[in-house]
Amino acid sequence: MKPIIGIAGNERTMTMGETFWLSYTSRNFVEGIQAADGLPLVLPIGQPEDAKTYIQRIDKLLLGGGHDVNPKLYGQEPHPYLEEINEKRDAFELRLIDEAIKQGKPIFGICRGMQLVNVAFGGTLHQDISLFGPTKIKHVQESEMNKRTHPVQIKAASRLATFLPEAYSVNSYHHQTIKDVAPNFTATAHAPDGIIEAIEANDLPIMAIQWHPELTRSTFDTEQQLFTYFVQKL
Numbered sequence: 001m002k003p004i005i006g007i008a009g010n011e012r013t014m015t016m017g018e019t020f021w022l023s024y025t026s027r028n029f030v031e032g033i034q035a036a037d038g039l040p041l042v043l044p045i046g047q048p049e050d051a052k053t054y055i056q057r058i059d060k061l062l063l064g065g066g067h068d069v070n071p072k073l074y075g076q077e078p079h080p081y082l083e084e085i086n087e088k089r090d091a092f093e094l095r096l097i098d099e100a101i102k103q104g105k106p107i108f109g110i111c112r113g114m115q116l117v118n119v120a121f122g123g124t125l126h127q128d129i130s131l132f133g134p135t136k137i138k139h140v141q142e143s144e145m146n147k148r149t150h151p152v153q154i155k156a157a158s159r160l161a162t163f164l165p166e167a168y169s170v171n172s173y174h175h176q177t178i179k180d181v182a183p184n185f186t187a188t189a190h191a192p193d194g195i196i197e198a199i200e201a202n203d204l205p206i207m208a209i210q211w212h213p214e215l216t217r218s219t220f221d222t223e224q225q226l227f228t229y230f231v232q233k234l
């Protein structure tokens with residue numbers, strides 16, 4: 001039986017004459033999971049109290065990118081550089097994380113997904129990378145999405161290091177970054193400027209990365225391996 005991978009969905013508008021709201025996820029996530037022999041299932045943003053039932057129906061949970069996390073969830077007031085937030089999405093996904101842990105279902109967080117996992121377990125964020133300090137690394141790349149533009153160092157004793165080389169490189173589309181890593185989590189990849197590019201839980205099946213393997217997986221096999229590890233091993 002192929003594992004069922006719940007993908008926490010997003011919402012956006014589409015205008016075709018009238019304007020409609022869409023519940024959706026990126027096909028890149030869908031294809032990454034399918035190529036790893038998993039069955040993707042999109043979970044639209046909904047009521048937090050329904051998270052338990054959704055998690056019962058899936059084997060693992062993927063949290064994708066998009067909105068900034070509401071800074072109030074990690075004890076900060078909104079900074080002028082904060083971008084769009086979605087409180088309904090935060091509330092629903094936080095309950096999905098909570099239920100996944102209660103029900104022993106693994107979690108893979110990508111970009112916002114990593115930042116939300118960190119906040120869910122008591123970590124904090126910089127609302128903009130400029131608040132981290134000066135850096136010579138371009139974390140919002142302008143080259144094509146399937147290009148890997150900055151190096152990362154993968155921590156030797158980590159889940160990532162079981163299938164990625166310690167000297168690796170990634171694409172980069174994030175204007176926020178982790179400040180304090182959540183208790184009982186470890187930073188498992190860093191950019192040369194010290195920005196945290198991956199974390200994992202010490203005692204729970206949770207791994208999370210700042211970059212976007214869904215955009216590079218068809219070009220770089222190691223990027224597909226992130227999905228394969230999640231679907232088959234985590």
Ligand SMILES: [Mn+2]
Nearest residue numbers: 139172173191
């Ligand atoms: Mn980066």
